[in-house]
Amino acid sequence: MDPERQPLPGVVSASRMEARTLECAGRRFRPLVNLPTRICGIGSERAARAAQELLAQGCGALVSWGFAGALVPRLRRGDLLVPARVVDADGSGIEVDVHWHRRMQQALAPAPTLCTQTLLQASAAVLTAEAKAALFASSRAAAVDMESATLGAVANAAGVPFLAVRAIVDIHSDSLPVWVAHALDDSGRLAARVVLTGLLRRPGDLSKLLRLARGVAAARASLARAARLAGPRLLAGHDASAPS
Template structure:
């Protein structure tokens, strides 16, 4: 069965392939594996998922990073959720597929629910409230939309995420304007933001290290799984 993979950020795509697709476009990265770079947000993710199905994908994978909602989850922790929560719905992943992938990772993998939100969750208080209200252990902006498209088409769905920011930490405001929808640096916007909030430099550097830890966890997992092992 061919697999369509949805990623939001260029850095996430580079975990899977040296040739990053153009924004909003898709490429074949291995026999039976097609990747689409969608940019952040559920609407863009849904469009990418629908395009992959139209191109012949028989299953969908949401791949990339997420933010922690539950206490004690550290940067780099891998998440293979059993359920994804989005827009008032609860979507189950394909259980046999998830079990096969988890067995190949050979390490600790968190299985708790993943929540998909329409906007970035920047404040610790907001993240704690989301955890208390939903029970989700992490939050992203794409997986639930991909799950909804898969469910509507009666296709298998899976999400594989690595955590970046822990729940007890606010995201620096400058981080929210420093990159575009695909995670690419906007240097002039970053400089302008830091001119207004220079004390955020340390927090930005720490966030960069946490992002690196998450991407390294994804790379390690991908080396173990590979194009053959990820097949549904």
């Protein structure tokens, strides 16, 4: 199949920060900048709406692109996760497209750390190391986000390929400030007023916030590098008939 004639995949990211890492692919892979993209905000319902919009637009595959939190010690800030399987909080799982997944693994092989273990979608923000440990014990997943299983389910129902590419922000032992969930707007950005109020009430949270900032910076850099490494494979990798 000619990659230029097949339908483009649609990309769903929770925040503009995550989606903009696709723009770092450089001039050589300029088509990545033009991929149909939806910034959905955090959570399952928003992700489902974004996915349906992309399918209605004519997209022939779906990509979950963005950040995740680690549930296992081996994953560090900035590590890449391209899971072979995504699971929902109720345990239902979706397998990603095997051909696309293999091509992305090949493309991202130069990445220092690439994990292909299961990704869990949580129904609420996971803010403490204890909560992460509990999720790992119940799911055995390597990392957690809040959108990918929904996107996989929509893709599966529509009969189109699905892939997830996520970069780790917070490691398994990190506990985030309890007010962070309230500081995030619908697009995943931190509201400055809530951050300032939280730090005034709990000055000790500054170190946690700085760790979070370092994790975000590392994850952004990894996603940008993934966009550069993947290049055309992100466009054509879901063509199962293409040669390996």
